[in-house]
Amino acid sequence: MGIKNLFKNIGPGILVAAAFIGPGTITVCTVAGVKFGYALLWAMLLSAVATAVLQEMAARLGIVTQKGLTSLLKEEIPNQLVRTFVLGIILSAIVIGNTAYEAGNISGATLGLEALFGSGGLKYYPWVIGFLAFVLLYIGSYKILEKTFVALVGLMSLSFIITAILTRASITGILKGLFTPEIPTGSIFTIIALIGTTVVPYNLFLHASLVREKWTSLSDLSKAKKDTLFSVMLGGFVSMAVIIAATAIPKEEISNALDMAKSLEPLYGNAATLFMGIGLFAAGITSAITAPLAAAYVVNNCFGWHANMKDFRFRLVWIIVLLIGAGSLSLQIRPIEIIQFAQVANGLLLPLIAMILLWLINRKELMGSNKNSFWQNIVSLVIIGLVFLLGIKSIFGVFTS
Numbered sequence: 454m455g456i457k458n459l460f461k462n463i464g465p466g467i468l469v470a471a472a473f474i475g476p477g478t479i480t481v482c483t484v485a486g487v488k489f490g491y492a493l494l495w496a497m498l499l500s501a502v503a504t505a506v507l508q509e510m511a512a513r514l515g516i517v518t519q520k521g522l523t524s525l526l527k528e529e530i531p532n533q534l535v536r537t538f539v540l541g542i543i544l545s546a547i548v549i550g551n552t553a554y555e556a557g558n559i560s561g562a563t564l565g566l567e568a569l570f571g572s573g574g575l576k577y578y579p580w581v582i583g584f585l586a587f588v589l590l591y592i593g594s595y596k597i598l599e600k601t602f603v604a605l606v607g608l609m610s611l612s613f614i615i616t617a618i619l620t621r622a623s624i625t626g627i628l629k630g631l632f633t634p635e636i637p638t639g640s641i642f643t644i645i646a647l648i649g650t651t652v653v654p655y656n657l658f659l660h661a662s663l664v665r666e667k668w669t670s671l672s673d674l675s676k677a678k679k680d681t682l683f684s685v686m687l688g689g690f691v692s693m694a695v696i697i698a699a700t701a702i703p704k705e706e707i708s709n710a711l712d713m714a715k716s717l718e719p720l721y722g723n724a725a726t727l728f729m730g731i732g733l734f735a736a737g738i739t740s741a742i743t744a745p746l747a748a749a750y751v752v753n754n755c756f757g758w759h760a761n762m763k764d765f766r767f768r769l770v771w772i773i774v775l776l777i778g779a780g781s782l783s784l785q786i787r788p789i790e791i792i793q794f795a796q797v798a799n800g801l802l803l804p805l806i807a808m809i810l811l812w813l814i815n816r817k818e819l820m821g822s823n824k825n826s827f828w829q830n831i832v833s834l835v836i837i838g839l840v841f842l843l844g845i846k847s848i849f850g851v852f853t854s
Contacts, residue, residue: 463599463603463680463683463684464599464663464664464667464668464676464677464680465512465599465659465660465663465664465666465667465677465680466508466512466660466677466680466681466682466683466684466685467599467602467603467606467680467684468598468599468602468659468660468663468739468743469508469656469659469660469681469684469685469688469743470606470684470685470687470688470691471602471605471606471609471688471736471739471740471743472653472655472656472659472739472740472743472744472747473504473650473651473652473653473656473688474606474609474688474691474692474736474739474740475557475558475561475650475736475737475739475740476557476558476560476561476562476564476733476736476737476740477554477557477561477650478650478651478692478695478736479561479692479695479732479733479736480561481643481646481647481650482497482647482692482693482695482696482699483695483696483699483702484643484646484699485497485640485643485647485696485699486695486696486697486698486699486700486702487699487700487702488639488640488643489637489640489643490626490630490700491622491623491626491627491629491630491631491696491697491700492630492635492637492640493630493637493640493643493644493647493696494627494630494631494693494696494697495630495631495632495633495634495635496634496644496647496648497647497651497689497692497693497696498631498689498693499648499839500647500648500651500652500689500692501651501685501686501688501689501690501692502689503648503651503652503836503839503840504651504652504653504656504685504688504689505681505682505685505686506829506832506833506836507652507657507807507810507833507836508656508657508660508681508685509677509678509681509682510810510811510814510825510829510833511656511657511658511660511661511810512660512661512664512677512678512680512681513674513677513678513814513820513823514661514810514813514814514819514820515660515661515662515663515664515665516664516665516668516669516670516671516673516674516677517671517674517819517820517821517823518819518820519665519669520661520665521658521661521662521665521750521753521754522657522658522661522662522754522806522810523540523543523658523750523751523754523755524754524757525661525813525819526539526540526543526809526813527540527754527755527757529813529816529819530809539805539809540755542798542801542802542805543658543751543755543802543806544751544752544755545798546654546655546798546799546801546802547654547655547658547747547748547751547802548748548751548752548770548774549798550655550798550799551655551744551745551747551748551774552748552773552774552777552778554744554778555741555744555745555774555775555777555778555779556777556778556779556781556782558737558740558741558744558778559579559582559583559586559737559741559778559779559782560579560737560782561733561736561737561740562578562582562733562734562736562737562738562741563575563578563579563582563737563782564733564737565729565730565731565732565733565734565735565736565737566578566581566582566730566734567730568726568727568729568730568733569727569730569731569734579779579782580779582737582738582741582779583741583775583776583778583779585738586738586741586742586745586775587772587775589601589742590742590745590746590762590768590771590775591768593761593762593763593768594762595663595666595667595762598742598746599667602739602742605735605738605739606684606687606688606735606739608731608732608735609691609731609732609735609736609739610687610690610691610694611728612728612729612731612732612735613691613694613695613698613728613729613732614690614691614694615724615728616694616695616698616725616728616729616732617694617695617697617698619698619724619725619728620697620698620700620701622697622698622700622701626700627697631693645843645846647692648839648840648843649843651688651689651692652803652840652843654799654802654803654806655744655747655748655751656743656747657806657810658747658750658751658754659743659746659747659750660681662750662754663750664677671823674823698729741775741778744774744778745770745771745772745774745775745778746771748770748771748774749767749768749770749771749774752770753766753767753770800843800844800845800848801844801848802844803840803843803844804837804840804841804843804844807833807836807837807840807841808837811825811830811833811834811837815830
C-alpha cells in the first residue's frame with residue numbers, strides 16, 4: 454500500500470530528476486568512472502543531497518505561494534535596479550542557456566538511437582527526437598508529461614542499473630567511494646562537473662512552477678516533499694550506477710557514453726550496448742523536453758503572461774528553443790560563444806538564486822509556519838557556500854579554457 458501511494462504521488466520531482474540526468478551528466482559520470490573508479494561516488498552523493506535540499510525549498514515555495522519563482526522575485530525585490538539585474542541574469546542563463554544546451558540534449562538521445570539502430574539514420578535522428586519532444590509538449594497536458602516521464606525515468610533507471618550490475622562491481626569499493634571522500638590527483642574539475650551537472654539552476658524555476666500544476670493545498674506539502682526526495686535520490690542513484698558501470702572500462706579515451714557502451718560490449722556482450730542505448734535515449738529525450746519547458750515558464754513569469762501550457766505565447770518559446778536545438782545539431786553548428794556566455798550566466802545565477810531562494814523561504818509574510826527551520830537554514834547555508842564556489846570555478850573555467 455505504501456509503495457502504491459508513493460507511485461500515485463510521484464509528480465514534478467520526477468521531471469526534475471529527468472532534467473538533471475541528461476547527456477551531460479551521463480558523460481561526466483562516465484569520465485569519472487573511467488578515470489577515477491569508485492573514488493568520486495561521494496561527490497555524486499553530495500550533489501544529490503544538495504539538489505534535494507534546494508529543490509524541496511523551491512517546491513515548498515511554489516505550493517505555499519502558488520506562484521512561480523520568477524514571479525516572486527519580481528514582486529519581492531523592491532529595488533528596481535537589482536530586480537532588473539536579477540531578471541536579466543535569469544533570462545540569459547535559462548532562456549539563452551537552455552537554447553544553447555538543447556542541441557546537447559538532443560545529441561544525447563541521438564547517441565542512444567545510434568547505439569540501438571546503428572549510424573545509418575544519423576542525420577535523421579535529431580529530427581525524430583525533436584518531433585517526439587514537440588508532440589509531448591504541444592499536447593500541453595501536465596498529466597501526460599508526468600506519466601511519460603515516470604515511464605522514461607523508470608526505463609532509464611533500469612537500463613543504467615542493469616548495466617552496472619553486469620559489470621559485477623566491487624561492493625567494498627562502492628562503499629569506500631561513497632563514505633570515505635578523497636580527491637585523487639587531477640580530479641578537481643571532474644568533481645566540479647559532477648556537482649555542476651546535478652545542481653541545475655533551471656530546475657529550481659521548473660519545479661516551483663510545476664508543483665502548482667499538481668498541488669494547490671498546504672496539505673499537499675508532505676506529498677511534495679516525499680516526491681522530491683524520492684525522485685532526486687533516484688536520480689543520484691542512477692548517476693552513481695553510470696559511474697560504477699564506467700569503472701569496468703579499460704582506461705582509454707572516452708568522450709561520451711556511447712564510447713562506454715562500445716567499450717563494455719567485448720566484456721559483457723550486446724546487452725551492455727542495448728541497455729546503455731535505451732538509457733541514453735531516455736536521458737536525452739527527457740532533457741530535450743524539460744529544457745524548453747523551463748525556458749517557457751521563465752519567460753511566462755518574467756513578462757507576467759499568466760499563460761497555461763496551451764497558450765500560443767507559451768508554446769512559441771519552447772518551439773523556438775526546440776527548433777534551434779534540433780537545427781543546429783542537424784547542421785552541425787556549435788555556437789561556442791553562446792554556450793560560453795550561457796556557462797558564465799549560469800555560473801552567476803546558481804549562487805545568486807540559491808541565496809534569493811533562502812531569503813524568500815524564510816520570509817514569514819510569504820511562508821508563515823512553513824518557512825525554514827534553524828537546521829534547514831544551516832544545511833542550506835553550507836550548500837550555498839558550495840554552489841558559490843562552484844559558480845566561481847565555472848566562470849573561471851570559461852575564461853581560462
